[in-house]
Amino acid sequence: MVMVIVRNPEVCAAELDGEICLFEPVKAEYLNLNSTGSAIWNLLDEPTELDDLVEALQKRYDVDLNTCRQQTEAFLGEAFKRGMLLKKPTT
DSSP: OEEEEEEOTTOEEEEETTEEEEEETTTTEEEEOOHHHHHHHHHTTSOEEHHHHHHHHHHHSOOOHHHHHHHHHHHHHHHHHTTSEEEEEEO
């Protein structure tokens, strides 16, 4: 089974000074994303698999595969925990 990452449709997003600010209404939490987090949010405009997300980030930034995957997974873990992103299983 492959896991697809999607934005939580209830989260409000706004761009401020080139960075994304998110508001999750259920927990009433704000999250300001840095430039890399903002890039991840923008890449998730469509549901995306982790491998595709890491590949897109590697093309954008000069970073090795292991570092990119590790840092992306850390960001996603925090975003899942805060309810900003959701995991959708696919067959």
